[in-house]
Amino acid sequence: MSPTRKAAVQLAALSSHDRNWIWKRLESGERDKIKPALDEFLRIPPAALTVELHKMRNASIPSPRVRRSDDSDLASVRLAATKEVVPLVRSLPPASVALLMQVENWRWSEDVLRSLDLPSRNVVKELLARDKSAQNVVLAEWLVVQLAARIRTERSRLGPPDQKFDSLVGIAD
Template structure:
């Protein structure tokens, strides 16, 4: 586990527990982790409490939830309809209208029909968590690629600063 990943885990703990764990570490490790913890606080990244609940019941992955609609369309627009249906069933996404609008009318209609048919039948938590993690990974890989930052009319696109910070943390 990287120091950043450990800091994220510590960030989600109760202060008393976090301090106890830090007190058990060597001074250099403790200082390094405190630097990352301070950075998380400074950036205003909310603590995700550690729990044993499936991922689908927790907050959505940060990159997936805050992605630009054009990036979502580029990554998931050509995915099979069944996969898009399952992803859209998990929660209301800020980019879902743009994604659906980017699809041809026949495909969009089929996806919306399937969403209506599956309403009230939640995904099993393990499947939902796996789907979220896979989509998050795929989106992060895309955002790190040169394709995500270049278009024919605009050679380099600037990302939101928060997204850049999150991508740094995920490295």
């Protein structure tokens, strides 16, 4: 299955709220590329979509984890300061927060959970308690890439960090 069809089937399997949230954040070229396949998958019955997802996962994904340790986006998210990541992650829908937290044991995960309102925190915890073998790996990897891009954008907007000032006022990760 092509990467475009994989993305489309993953999007089709999401709730309409989560699908619309992601759709708005795709670039127009990405939307144009995915739309025909997405429309196709949205027309098939949910049971058939589940079979398609199962075939795709079993055929092409050896693990529910993103395993590209040399990926600069993954490294960027791993190395980002907690104070950079928490506001960005908490702006995501709870299902996306849970999916992102399943990628690996991020050092900022507990801080993100504490920052969420109680209903969102409960949804995230419930989703994290479920079987991770059904994790949407393509979407999880996309979330890591998007988070890394948002971290870079925020850094460029704010300028270089003043580490001396941060240590003087007690701001730490």
